Amino acid sequence: xxxxxxxxxxxxxxxxxxxxxxxxxxxxxxxxxxxxxxxxxxxxxxxxxxxxxxxxxxxxxxxxxxxxxxxxxxxxxxxxxxxxxxxxxxxxxxxxxxxxxxxxxxxxxxxx
Amino acid sequence: xxxxxxxxxxxxxxxxxxxxxxxxxxxxxxxxxxxxxxxxxxxxxxxxxxxxxxxxxxxxxxxxxxxxxxxxxxxxxxxxxxxxxxxxxxxxxxxxxxxxxxxxxxxxxxxxxxxxxxxxxxxxxxxxxxxxxxxxxxxxxxxxxxxxxxxxxxxxxxxxxxxxxxxxxxxxxxxxxxxxxxxxxxxxxxxxxxxxxxxxxxxxxxxxxxxxxxxxxxxxx
Numbered sequence: 001x002x003x004x005x006x007x008x009x010x011x012x013x014x015x016x017x018x019x020x021x022x023x024x025x026x027x028x029x030x031x032x033x034x035x036x037x038x039x040x041x042x043x044x045x046x047x048x049x050x051x052x053x054x055x056x057x058x059x060x061x062x063x064x065x066x067x068x069x070x071x072x073x074x075x076x077x078x079x080x081x082x083x084x085x086x087x088x089x090x091x092x093x094x095x096x097x098x099x100x101x102x103x104x105x106x107x108x109x110x111x112x
Numbered sequence: 113x114x115x116x117x118x119x120x121x122x123x124x125x126x127x128x129x130x131x132x133x134x135x136x137x138x139x140x141x142x143x144x145x146x147x148x149x150x151x152x153x154x155x156x157x158x159x160x161x162x163x164x165x166x167x168x169x170x171x172x173x174x175x176x177x178x179x180x181x182x183x184x185x186x187x188x189x190x191x192x193x194x195x196x197x198x199x200x201x202x203x204x205x206x207x208x209x210x211x212x213x214x215x216x217x218x219x220x221x222x223x224x225x226x227x228x229x230x231x232x233x234x235x236x237x238x239x240x241x242x243x244x245x246x247x248x249x250x251x252x253x254x255x256x257x258x259x260x261x262x263x264x265x266x267x268x269x270x271x272x273x274x275x276x277x278x279x280x281x282x283x284x285x286x287x288x289x290x291x292x293x294x295x296x297x298x299x300x301x302x303x304x305x306x307x308x309x310x311x312x313x314x315x316x317x318x319x320x321x322x323x324x325x326x327x328x329x330x331x332x333x
Contacts, residue, residue: 027140028147046144047174047192050137054196058203066139066330070114073331075140 007042011052013094016061016079016087024065024078027053053077061086113150119160120146126168130175132190136263136327141192145171187271196264208312215308216301223299235293238307239286245314246280249273252321259328269320276317279310 007014018033019025025033030053031044056062061083065076079087115123123145132138145167152163178191182198182205219226253273256266283306285291291303 026143028144032151046170050140050174050192051195051199055199058200064330069143070146071117072120072142072146073139074143 010094011048012056013090015052015056016083016090019077019079020087024076026074026076113154115146115150130190132175133262134193134264134267135261135331137192139331183271193264193267197268200268204316208309211312212305212309216305219299219304220301228297231293231299235285239284242280242284246277249277249317252317256324263324263327265320265323269317
């Protein structure tokens with residue numbers, strides 16, 4: 001299993017990216033989707049997911065929609081207009097970070 | 113697998129025992145636990161009670177009793193609620209404190225040009241505004257109570273409303289000398305900071321109220 005600490009700083013970006021792709025999602029669905037994509041390597045705990053969702057909501061990046069499903073209520077999260085713009089920015093930042101990390105751990109040697 | 117009405121009720125009772133009565137969070141915790149139990153019953157072929165016990169162990173920390181210096185240690189609640197509230201108040205305190213220092217700085221720079229009469233008039237305005245805000249707080253409190261449920265927003269509203277009601281009434285510059293904008297015929301900058309902070313924070317009561325009412329609309333479907 002991968003070290004979950006490595007993903008921690010990118011959790012909000014992962015959530016934004018998933019919502020950008022899926023449109024709207026609920027909490028449990030996000031955890032299962034991440035688990036499926038990473039083939040079980042990354043398991044988002046309840047204690048990490050909900051604070052991250054609430055923070056993004058408080059920042060105005062997510063909107064909430066409640067629907068009745070089966071015999072209970074379900075809270076769906078979706079990106080706001082500001083959230084869509086922020087997703088692009090954060091993904092660009094993450095890609096830049098990944099490139100830097102690759103250079104650090106696998107430097108390309110060249111003979112000049 | 114879809115859970116029965118009684119199984120959902122069992123989850124609700126568990127959350128009652130943990131004092132998770134804040135609807136905005138409770139709705140998603142009930143849904144999360146239900147989905148997870150349903151999934152376990154289907155994929156692992158276990159009964160409801162076994163799946164429920166496994167699920168409870170995952171929520172032990174997040175639903176455990178917790179308090180924070182940021183809200184006051186007397187306010188105890190499930191960790192998931194307190195953490196959400198703390199994150200919000202940290203941002204609010206930062207904004208209000210910075211605003212209060214900015215206003216105090218402006219007053220400091222303008223000390224020589226502000227007439228004493230203008231400060232007296234401002235004091236009457238602030239005193240009247242405090243009484244008006246106190247009335248608004250009581251109205252909001254009445255409306256929130258009328259919804260018949262609690263949210264993390266109403267929790268934040270209630271705990272801060274107590275402190276700020278004291279500010280609006282007891283520390284009103286109308287009758288509390290040390291809150292006067294004037295001290296020995298000079299500008300009292302400490303008082304300016306306190307009033308700027310109190311008035312800036314008051315705006316957030318509207319946010320708590322609106323968020324609670326928005327949750328009310330969402331869950332009344």
